[in-house]
Amino acid sequence: MNVAKALNVVITPNNIEISQKLRCHGATNTIIAKFVSHKAKRELCKGRIKLKDIKLADIYPSYGSAINTSRLFINKNLMNFRCHLLGRANGMKIDGLLLGTWTINGKVFVKTSPDGTPARILGDADSDKL
Secondary structure (H helix, E strand, O other): OHHHHHOOOOOOHHHEEEEEEEEEOOEEEEEEEEEOOHHHHHHHHHHHHHHHHOEHHHHOHHHOHHHOOOEOOOOOOOOHHHHHHHHHHHHHHHOOOOOEEEEEOOEEEEEOOOOOOOEEEOOHHHHHHO
């Protein structure tokens, strides 16, 4: 709720069906939330680009300066196959082969040039063609 408020996205407790902390290897304070509607989830995901300018201490000042440089991330919980596709596309982005990668409703999209149209990646064969 505090993260949504910092992003100027209206999320109420009624928009969240359930949330819980996860214990993940290498990740700390991971929280997963299931939204009641796609509209609320979509609004939060749209606003997540603003997280580049927000630090954890900006939202929770009581945490202190020890985590002042810690960034926040909002990620979608993708199925293994889609997670693999997105990971491969992100690797291509790091190598400079792609301009951008993102997901919408679990579908992986990439952009190869500033003027080009986004392309949907359905499998490894599609990413090999890029």
